[in-house]
Amino acid sequence: MTDSSRRTFIKGAGTLLAGGLLPVSLVELVFAKTSDNFTFAYISDSHIQQISGNEFVRNFDRGLIRAVAECNLMDPKPDFVIYGGDLAQLGSKPEIDHGLEIMSALNYKTHYVMGEHDYYLDLGEYWESQLGPQHYSFDHKGVHFVILNSILTYDDWTHNRWSSGEERMGVMAGLDNPNGSPFMVGDAQRVWLKKDLDKVSKDTPLVVLSHSPLQKIYKGWNFWTEDAEQIQALLKPFNKVNVLYGHVHQIQYNQIGNISFNSAMATAWPWPYPSSFLKSASHVPKLTVKMNRADPFFERDATGWQFIDVNSGNVDVQYSLTDNKPRTVAFSDKKKQPQDTQYQDKTIPPQEHY
């Protein structure tokens, strides 16, 4: 069965089963194509926050606990899990420890991506002592995976402006803080990335994992990577390139040239959509207060996690959304871009420039 016919069936089955509910275990049993077929799960942005001592914000604990428990139900099992960054809220040892303790209930090997909330207290020192290098690559069943630390910024901002790590972390933790600084992968990692990719054949599917989007969406909220174009240039020679990122706490997908972009939901809270690129001034009150949940009663509303099918070399992202119907953003062979399999009535042209 070809990939496109497989996806056609998924869509068809979604319509047949009321509300597009897919028995996931059946999909895999029926459609397992070759031994190379695999899925991995992706959990992100839990923002585990210490109140004091052993007391942590319950809401954010519950989000991660739930995602881990749901992820453990996957059948067939995912080959591994990616954690997309921002495990902690303010990067402290107790927060990282508490987050990792919750993650330890997960039944699978996990690769971690660095988020700015994990980093700016001690520049990733404790995180690295627990989880290893901040960027590396690995191969899995014919797919080349690259993990980048994309939330670095200008050295002057990092090293010369703040009286303490706490102060630096506090500024970077604000979504719309004008004293923040744009994220970047930086020269050193880009040099490493080029060398790493030189060893990979151009028809090998790539999956690049970063915390910030490796595309420019909205600078005001740091939905942004300053050297996005330079990284995209390094990825351009490859046939199938997928970038998966966290940070934005909402479903986003985009295609730039050969590169497909998909975001991850947060387990902690949803962000609204940025007002981005308005020609006239926005009179919406400036956002300075965290929107910590969409439905004030169901605190898990608009949060979730996802699992990813890399069967074709292009990723299909299946979102498991608490208190909502699941959604699937799959790569369309016809349109050559990711698209939501259920919401195609109003298609939005892919972004081609910033």
Add this chain to the structure above:
Amino acid sequence: MKKFASWAVFSLLWLVVPVSVAEPLGLPPVPVPADNPQSPEKIALGDKLFHDTRFSATGEVSCATCHDRGKVFTDSPLRVSEGINKLTGTRNAPTVVNAAYMTSMFWDGREPDLEGQSGQPFLNPVEMALPDHQPILDIVRKDPDYVAAFKTVFGKSGDQVTMKEVKQAIASFERTLVSGDSPFDRYYFGGETDAMSAAAIRGLEVFLNRGRCVSCHTISQNYALFTDNRFHNLNVGFERIGKDVTELANAFSAAKATGTDVDIAVLTNKNTSELGRFAVDDQWTSMGGFKTPTLRNIEKTAPYMHDGSLKTLKDVVDFYINGGRVKETDPVNAFQSGGIRQLDFTGRDKSDLVAFMKALTSPDYASEGEKTQ
């Protein structure tokens, strides 16, 4: 004899009262499927079918055994229902009263409507335990009363009478079991300021605000169904499968894919039962979720929750105050609904809330509990 008498009175009532009777205060018009319109004769036929014990393996159990009019169409005070030979299921019988408004049936919503629901208990081994529906068809195609009634209602006889007609008649009867006009309805929708006690009025305030009850037990502008028709994991009974949930869920999904009957599985296996909505829709987010029940006539339908594990309304309030736990030290499962959080109640909030729930009893059932006790 008593049952027959009440049936006769009821059907007589329907002969003189127009079918499109106005809905009671506090309830919207009853939704009726286009392919199963109400008629007095169909309702009377459904009533007779509902009370017929011949549709069970022992000839002793009817729908009314667990859905007894004298107990607001439940089997209160049983914790879980008893079918043939006193076999017990896994779940507390939900009332049929106002089920007409629900968008899915059974605690896990495994049937979409009353027609679909009504065919299942006949076959469940711990309920009426027939091997298939044929014994029912044999009776309704031969029994002279039924032959006449099916001919009148559906214009069908002999092999033309199928389970479709049987289920439609039962559903039509159940659609007449609507009940509003409670003190709350008269106070809230009818403007009778003295219809509820001062405690119940304070309890309504708790219900709407501090208690956050209304988020799931909904009150709308012109009516109140007291259910959001959604499924929530409250942390009731889930502890028994908490540790093994992955293995249990995977094994159940595999069994279901090869033809295991969900209705039988969830009522005959206590562990499978606790999978809740997941057993129906296979969604991880539905794990351990059960449908929000209506609160109308709740005082008369103890015990409470899907497994009947809480005895009194006070116990239920304490359970919610503790964030979905009987004791504050009990564990909370990973799948618990994000809506369930510890509540900060002051002194009399608890008794006020109970007083409010007692104001949700309709006059049709107001004295029934006392009568049967």
